[in-house]
Amino acid sequence: MITLKVISKAIATQIKQGLINTSYSTVDFSSTDIKEEIKRPCFYIDFFKNKTGKFNASNKERTLTTKLYYFATNIRKCKLELMEIQDLLENMFLEGLKVNDNFIVNIDDGIEFDIDKQNGFLAATFDLYTVEEIPEDESIPYMDSLQIN
Template sequence: MVTIFDVKKAFNESLKKFTGIEVASKQVDENFDTPVFFTEMEIISSSALNKTFQENNVRLRAIYFPKIEKDQADMLKMIARLEECYRLNFYVKDRVLNVKEIEYDIDEENGYLIFTFKLSYLIAYEKEKYDFMENVEINNK
């Protein structure tokens, strides 16, 4: 079963693996080494479809600060790299999830890139197990 935590962890690990760039904690104030990624996950919806299946829709966001402040060329190269990594599939544990709606934006004033995509996936829960009745005794009076 894939949890929300698993999705966020896989995102952070894949960013580091594909780019070689550290993923920092959001608690970092203004003094951080670049290049660096910060990540966010937004749960768009989570709903039970029935007793067995639940559908989760999430948005994953990577915020990239290049080594040289406001380096537009580096940010454009990073967009191409991230699109290549996430354009079709996203791997979480033993699952392959379909990537939807890739978006990106370069904040020229503050000098960072925002790369976003959505995922939709199902979680299957095991059916409840019951003990079968072995003997039934009926007392008719």
């Protein structure tokens, strides 16, 4: 199963790889709550809406609303930096989110960006829709393995 922790790590990995040859290659991710003091510049990933249920008898579906924050280096001089990060993020997720070699999630409805120049951050919001197989419980005997004496 693909966990929220795995998805969060995949987002961070994809961003870090996308920033390798840019002036933002050293920007890190904050793991603390954004209500606390944050070290700028940094990214922060938050999942704020998750709808999960059965798709059918053997599959689970999930719609996960994700918000990615980027806190600019300088609150007072952030306009160009936030525009550059927005451009980079737009291109990084055009092909979706690669969770692993066998699991790539498309971002069909696109990414919505909000820039808060007063507080010096960019917020990118997008929905991830996944359908994955529910692993079989080995302890439950199925009809094909049921033995009748």
